[in-house]
Amino acid sequence: MKRVWFAFALMLATIVASVLGISHTRRITDRMTATVTQAKSAQEDGDAGKALRLSEQAAEDWHDAHDTLGVYMEHTELHQIDQILCGLPELCEHGSEDQFLSDCDKVLAQFHYMSESEIPNLRNIF
C-alpha cells in the first residue's frame, strides 16, 4: 500500500514538474519573443540605438533563463538560440541590417518552435 501512495506522490510530482516546465517555457519564450520583436521593429524603424539595447537585453535575459531551460530541454536546441542571440548586438552595431532582421526572424521561429514543442498536443505526441 505504501508503494501505491509513493506512486501517487511520484505521479503528482511528475505532473506538477511537467506543467511547470510548460508554463516556464511559455513565459520565457513569450518574454524573449516580445524583446526580439521590439528589437526587430526598432531596427526596421531606423532606431539602431534602441535595437542594440533591446538585442543586448535579449541576450542577457536568455543567459539568465538558459540554466533552468537546460534542465529539461535539448542542450543543442538551446545552444543554437544562444549563438544567434549572442551575435545580434554585434550585427546591430557593425553588421548589415538585413542580416540582423534575418537572424531576428530565425530566433523568433526557434522560440515559437520551442514553446510549441513543449505542449502535449496530438501533433507533438504522435
Next chain:
Amino acid sequence: MAISFVRTLLLYIVIVAAVRLMGKRQISELQTSELVVTLLISNLASVPMQDTGKPLVGGLVPISVLVICEIFASGLMVKNGFFRRMICGRPIIVIYNGEVQQREMRRLRMTTEDLFEQLRQKDVFSIRDVAYAIVETNGKLSVIKKPDKEQPTAGMLNAVQPDTGLETVVISDGQLSDVSLALCGKNRNWVENVLNKEGLLLPDIFLMTANAKGDYFIVRKEGSK
C-alpha cells in the same frame, strides 16, 4: 567525461531505487508488463548516460512514469482478475489428464521440443509420467505427475521428522543479527551461552546458524584461535 560519470552514478541510483520500488522478482519470473518495463527502463537510462546533450530529466521522467504505471498496474491486477488476465494472460494446460493438448500448444506456439525441454528441467524424463502440465503466466511450466509416478513423501512413509523451525544465520562475519535470532525464537543470552560453551568469541565466528529446536552450526573465521 565527468558529466557522463556523474550521470551514470545518478541513473544507477535511480534505476536501483526504481527496481526496488517495483518489488522483488527474479528475472525469469517477470510477468509480461514487468519485462516490458524493465527493458524500457534500461533503454531509457542509457540515452542520457551517453548523450550529454540530452537533459537528464528527459530520462528520469519516463522512468518515473513507467514505475508509476507498473505499481498501479500491479495494484490493479491484485484487485481485478479481468485486468490481470488482460495484462498477464492465464495459465494454459498443455497436458490434461495425461493427454497432450495440441490445440493449446499451437496457441502458445510451443513445439514438442519446448515441452520436453521444460519437462526435463522439472526432472521429468517421460511424458507418460505426467498427469497435468500447465504453462504459467510467466512462461514457466508446472508439472503434476501421475499418482503412481510421484515420489513418496515422508508422510506417506510414516517417517515424518519433528519440525525444527526455520534455520537462520544468527552470526555472519562476527555480526550478530537480532532479526534472525527473533526468527528462530532465540536471544542474545542463548548465543552467549553457546559461545561460552564452545570457548569462542563473537569476532571469531564467520558463520553461525541456529533453529528453534536449539540446534546450531558454527564456522570459525580462518586464522582465529
